[in-house]
Amino acid sequence: MNTRHDWTTTPITTDLVRGALDLEHTERGVLPHRLPARARQQIPDGQLAMAESQPSGVRLALRTRATVVELDVVATKRVYVGAPPRPDGVYELVVDGRLVDRAGVPDGDTLTIDMASGTARTRPGPVHTVRFTGLPGDEKDVEIWLPHDETTRLVALRTDAPVHTRPAGGCKVWLHHGSSISHGSNAAAPTGIWPALAAAAGDVELINLGFGGSALLDPFIARTMRDTPADLISLKIGINIVNMDLMRLRAFGPAVHGFLDTIRDGHPTTPLLVVSPIHCAIHEHTPGPSAMDLEAMSEGRLRFTATGDPAQIAAGKLTLTVIRDALAGIVRRRAATDPNLHYLDGLDLYGEADHIELPLPDDLHPDPATHRRIGERFARLAFGADGPFAGTTG
Numbered sequence: 001m002n003t004r005h006d007w008t009t010t011p012i013t014t015d016l017v018r019g020a021l022d023l024e025h026t027e028r029g030v031l032p033h034r035l036p037a038r039a040r041q042q043i044p045d046g047q048l049a050m051a052e053s054q055p056s057g058v059r060l061a062l063r064t065r066a067t068v069v070e071l072d073v074v075a076t077k078r079v080y081v082g083a084p085p086r087p088d089g090v091y092e093l094v095v096d097g098r099l100v101d102r103a104g105v106p107d108g109d110t111l112t113i114d115m116a117s118g119t120a121r122t123r124p125g126p127v128h129t130v131r132f133t134g135l136p137g138d139e140k141d142v143e144i145w146l147p148h149d150e151t152t153r154l155v156a157l158r159t160d161a162p163v164h165t166r167p168a169g170g171c172k173v174w175l176h177h178g179s180s181i182s183h184g185s186n187a188a189a190p191t192g193i194w195p196a197l198a199a200a201a202g203d204v205e206l207i208n209l210g211f212g213g214s215a216l217l218d219p220f221i222a223r224t225m226r227d228t229p230a231d232l233i234s235l236k237i238g239i240n241i242v243n244m245d246l247m248r249l250r251a252f253g254p255a256v257h258g259f260l261d262t263i264r265d266g267h268p269t270t271p272l273l274v275v276s277p278i279h280c281a282i283h284e285h286t287p288g289p290s291a292m293d294l295e296a297m298s299e300g301r302l303r304f305t306a307t308g309d310p311a312q313i314a315a316g317k318l319t320l321t322v323i324r325d326a327l328a329g330i331v332r333r334r335a336a337t338d339p340n341l342h343y344l345d346g347l348d349l350y351g352e353a354d355h356i357e358l359p360l361p362d363d364l365h366p367d368p369a370t371h372r373r374i375g376e377r378f379a380r381l382a383f384g385a386d387g388p389f390a391g392t393t394g
Helices: 046-053 194-202 219-227 239-243 249-266 294-298 310-315 320-335 352-357 368-383
Strands: 008-010 022-026 029-033 059-064 069-080 091-095 098-103 109-114 119-123 128-132 140-145 152-159 163-165 173-178 205-210 232-236 272-275 290-292 304-306 341-344
Touching: 029 046, 029 069, 059 152, 069 091, 069 140, 098 128, 173 194, 173 219, 194 205, 194 368, 205 219, 219 249, 232 249, 239 320, 249 272, 249 320, 272 320, 320 341, 341 368
Parallel strands: 069 109, 173 205, 173 232, 232 272, 272 341
Antiparallel strands: 008 152, 022 029, 029 152, 059 140, 059 163, 069 128, 069 152, 091 098, 091 140, 109 119, 290 304
16 A cells, blocks of 8 residues: 555445445455345355355445545455366446446455365455556546456455545436346456446446346345335346256246236336346257266366256256247236336347357357347347337436
8 A cells, every 4th residue: 555645444335335235244344245134044055145245236436536546355266176267356447437447356265166066165365455546636436346256345445535425316226137147257347247238328227136047036036126226127037047957837937927026016117127048059949957068177168068858848848948938928918917017038139140150158158248249239129219228217
């Protein structure tokens, strides 16, 4: 830290944090959560517990004349046994709506996950400082976007000028739920995940409930969405239900209805957009579960494969094609009495032709260029003049 500055230390409170639904005060800093405490008590597995603590879409938002901003953090670095090393998480500085800088930290707590044995262990690590310099000295809106896929404890915020909270209410709030694709898997940076790109284009405040491996129609997530103030709501449903082989067609339809019913209990007339899965070749016509390709792992590559039997579709096993048809029918029937309910075919965001041009690197998750394409198309189809969210932004 440069001691030539007269530093102002600002407590990290809910007034400064956007995109999180809860802040947990721990011995090693403030931990943003994307699910409230009541919902976290009902989480059935470590995958969702880890995913919801990763601050996808979470950012600090403040007004200040500061030219230097420092944020002390404890990052959680994930190590998967037998898999290639993961890149460090990225912190992004946005000033008056423009991305101006990026930074990272080299280490922190280390979470080692052995997917073969289903075990995990954590080794504590140090606090590091993320530092941004050279900001203009006038009053400005500053956002620090936290790494979308790296659990981060916020220890201290320092600036060389006082910090003021930014008043809420300037933009509509968009509440979105989806899978790892919405969470941001394989995106390079937090403002580069497709929901963040779409939110910027639509001029809305994002609350991202995209959870890697965990868009499974869990009732406690539906209740969270019911109870979260929002002007616009979207659900992207399908890929996790298929790749976990979670349910059959008989259970899927009622589960979707129940999820939508719960949201409507709290948001009876809010524009609500149901989005079906994007193209994923391994699961278009092959049910789950999916599994890691062990041969690719032995070569230091991460790839996924579908292991289900297409012959079992007739018995109710789910594929992405089956789910798209089911979702379209559910929305069509409900929309007869719910004019604010809408459907978007995920193939309009990323279809077979896009797969040929921009294939999914691991056969499951989009790369940064594909995140941008999906975000731009969602913005046009949802927020554009003919979209279900048209006229609702700003």
